[in-house]
Structures are given as structure tokens and as C-alpha cells.
Amino acid sequence: MTSTKQLSRVFIAITMVIAFFATSSLQYSTGAPSEACITMLPHHGAAVPQSTLSPYSFTVSSSHVVQGSNVKVLISTHRYKYIKGFILQARCALDQNRILGHWTNLSSFTKTTSCNSKDDTVTHVSNVNKQRLPFQWNAPPDFLGAVIFTATIAENFDIFWNGVKSNSLFVTSDLTTSTTSETSPKSTFTISCSQLTIQNNTLICKLKDGPLDMITWRK
Template identity: 35%
Template structure:
């Protein structure tokens, strides 16, 4: 349910031509940015890692997206924790809890080679999740479906 609210909030905040507050709601399910370009087919020069391979329901772990070289910066990011195809848990960003994280428009000087986020596992949850990311290097060069190793959430 929270996923729908986040997507609706993103839609209301977006302009018609640009996405200064992050990805459009149409990107929430397929995680494909609407850049009028196709995702890269070659392997991504990024990795998604977690601070732990096991987390208790209701507890937090760190999720990091890192470029493999200094030139592999993150201009844009969209990330979800998924159990199968369903987004689960929340990311803690600026006193908000969101099931999908996206970026705001920013100056290139603010691009980073590594970004770490805090994720909270859902309460009363017993399953495996993977963190799935869309990572943008340039408007026309981005990768969809970059995944972490599996993380077990225990009750």
C-alpha cells in the first residue's frame, strides 16, 4: 500500500518535461527511467552490497551502491528491496520511510562513486529479499536490474 502512495506522491511532484524530484511514477514497477533511451545491455560497472546477509524483521541494514572505478559515479538511482517482484521494507531518508528510493536533480559535482542507504526490514516478515537498483551514469547511459546478493529476513 505504501508503494502506491509513494508513486502517487512522486507523480504529483513531477513536472511534465523534467523529473527534478526523482523518477516518475511510471518507473516504480519496471524501474526504467523515462530518459528516451534504452538501458545498457553490457554488465553494469556498479555493485550493490549489504552490511549483512541476515537481518531480523523490523531491524536495519546498510545497502551500498558503488562504482567499480572513480569514473563510475552515480548521477541517478532508483532502488527497492524486493521479495520476488514485490517491494518490501522501507528506506529511511530525511525523516521519511519509503519503499522506493529515487534521486533528485543535482549538480554533476554532487555525483558520488558510492551511496549508502539504510533499509528497515518489515515487521512480521520471514523471507528473502534482494535489493534491485537502476543506476544512471548519464541520461542516455543507465543500467536496470542491478541486484545485491540475497538477504534473509528472519522473524
């Protein structure tokens, strides 16, 4: 009887261990949970974000993008670090709770999910080690202003960095301004001044022989 109880306890313990590791593996392989949309935290048990400098960085193909157009975005790390999981969004620089745009042209290791609007968030689908993740972000057609790419990136189940950010990207109008300059033949001449003074953006030249002569000078 005692032996049967002991075997039951061992079986329960093994089942709990298997369930724990299955849950951990599932969290790695299926992407960030929907609860991460706002906080961008992976909900990995008791794990908390690292306070050290992140080993991950952003590269963006341009510092400006026209409304409705797109830019290339790359997340990378150095040779001794890897990316196991992540969640990535573009947020308004002035209101960082506002998620903007949508993502396309993803790699086979990633997928889009929808937090506030369709395809506005990217996360992982595989727990294989990754060092470079390319994306294409499409700017909304009705937004003007600065955008910051923001990510939470996990090195493994227990070690992750929250709030990894890019430099600002500026979404601009498609209106362009052109200027026309008119040129005319120029002549040069020399004036000898005995005294030069500036008053109210006016250059005053006192000629050596004659009265004051005034020449307008613009900054």
C-alpha cells in the same frame, strides 16, 4: 514579411530546444517518475538499458536481518564512473513484483517515494556526480524470507543499467534457539580386533581372543 516569419521559426525552434533540455534536467534533478515503480525504467525518451555488465555494485552490512530491524546498504562504482540518477527498491526474491520494507537515514542527494507503501522506494534529488550512495533499509515486521535489492542506475541521460541487483538478504525471526550440551568424564581403552566390519551403522569388532564384540557407531 519573410524576415518576420523566419524570426518566428527561429524563436519556436529555440523554445523547443530550451524545453527539451529543461525537461532533461528536470528528470535528472527530481528523481524517477511514478511510472517507474514497477518497471524501474527512467523513461528517458528513446534510451534503452545497457546490455553490458553494470559498473555499479551493492555492499550490504549483513547477510541476515531480524524482522523489524535494519541493515546498511551501499551502492558504489569505480573511480571512472558516476551515478547521475537512480531508483532503488527491496523486492521479495520469490516474487520480484513485491516491494518490501522502507528506507531511512538518507543522504542529501536522495529522497524516499512511495510505490506500494510509505517510503518503500528511494530515488535521487540532485544530478551532481555521485560515486557512493549509503542507505538504511528497514525490514518489515511481518515478512520472513529472502530479499534482493534492485536498482536502475543512470550514468547520464542516455546511458543507464536496469536490474542491478545485490546478493540475497535473509529476513529471519527474532526467535533464538539455544542448545545445552552435557559432558561427563571420559575414559579411554584399547581393543585389538582381528577383523572390523560395518553393518547398518554398527561397527563389528572381532576380538583376537574371544567371540564377536559389537560396538554401535553413529554417523
